[in-house]
Amino acid sequence: MRSTTQFPWEPVTDRLRAAGCVFAAEEAALLAEVWEIRGPAQTEALIRRRIAGEPLEQVLGWAAFLGLRVRLGSGVFVPRRRTEYLALRAIARSFETPGAQILDLCTGSGAIALAVREHVPDARLIATDSDALALEWARQNLGTDVPLYLGDLYSALPPSLLGTFDVIVANAPYVPTDSIAGMPAEARDFEPTTALDGGSDGLVIHRRILADAARWLRPGGSLLIEISAAQLGTLREAFAAAGLRPHASHDPAREATVLEGTLPGEGSAR
The missing domain is CATH 1.10.8 (Helicase, Ruva Protein; domain 3)
Incomplete structure (x- = not known):
């Protein structure tokens, strides 16, 4: 050497x-x-x-x-330090239910799922992404014990998983389309646009996640999403409209904001 x-x-x-x-x-x-x-x-x-x-x-x-x-490799979204806070919130939620079943939507290279598995060994993890290249890297990171599904959000999942998740965590794209041109070149030019572009207000994909979240969560289960602080008010209203009780938290050290929503029912008071 x-x-x-x-x-x-x-x-x-x-x-x-x-x-x-x-x-x-x-x-x-x-x-x-x-x-x-x-x-x-x-x-x-x-x-x-x-x-x-x-x-x-x-x-x-x-x-x-x-x-x-x-x-990870070229052409794959790079996990951000701010997203560590989303992973920590997912880990905390996972601890609340022994053997919790966790869905990592938009998993990318699998960073959140990898962190949850490291800290909550008894968690049952499932992950999805619409990017085949990213899922190849997720497989390298997670091995064969975490089922990975290629497809658009919940549509990638078998119907047998409806109503089974204790935690759904999503680091979905939330950059407004018009803001992408102003991003640093290393993100704008080297990461897939689909991993950055959240539509006109940055929340298009989040609304789609919310629209079906209640069908995939167990009663008392939680959906956790990373957003910008400026989007908090709008998305909080969307959580409530989807039947989820919203709760926001912020990590100033990482400049990270996470919005969580709990589906009322058994275990929701924990």
Whole structure:
């Protein structure tokens, strides 16, 4: 194994900084790990990809998420740090019911499901996504013990699962269509638009999730969705209209907002 003392720290850091990488030194340290394992030629290829604007996580082949490394690749949505809060809320809800059945809608590369499984080993997880490439990475992260379904939201699921979920968690796209052009280039140019575009007000997919949530939840079960703070009022009303009792929470450290809705019935007071 090569020593990282031979890694060209300053030149790489300078190249990353010149390309606009805000955390150039930290990124260089991660690339030094790659150099130590793969050698100079392969690492140089990764450095060039990063300088061209590709997200660091896609370049490295993994994203950090609640202390885990979630494997992913080019063309796949990168899990955000803010979404760790959504995963933590899902973990907390899962603890309330032994052997809870959890549905991870819009799972992407499987970050939330992976975190829930890590912290709630007895949870029964099921995940869906409409992106076949993302589900390939989810399979690598989750193995064969988590059923994965390819399709549009609930339509991917067998009818036998109706009314069986204690928790439904969804990190669905919530960027308004007109705002995508103003996003950082590494997201706008390298992540699938379908993982970003939430329609005219950012909540089109959320309304579709809400429309059928009560049919898939057990009485007392909860739906958890990540949104922006500015969308909270509108979506809170939509939760209530869908028959779910809404509760919002915010993590200032991660700048994350989660809206939860509980289906009235058995266990809903827990």
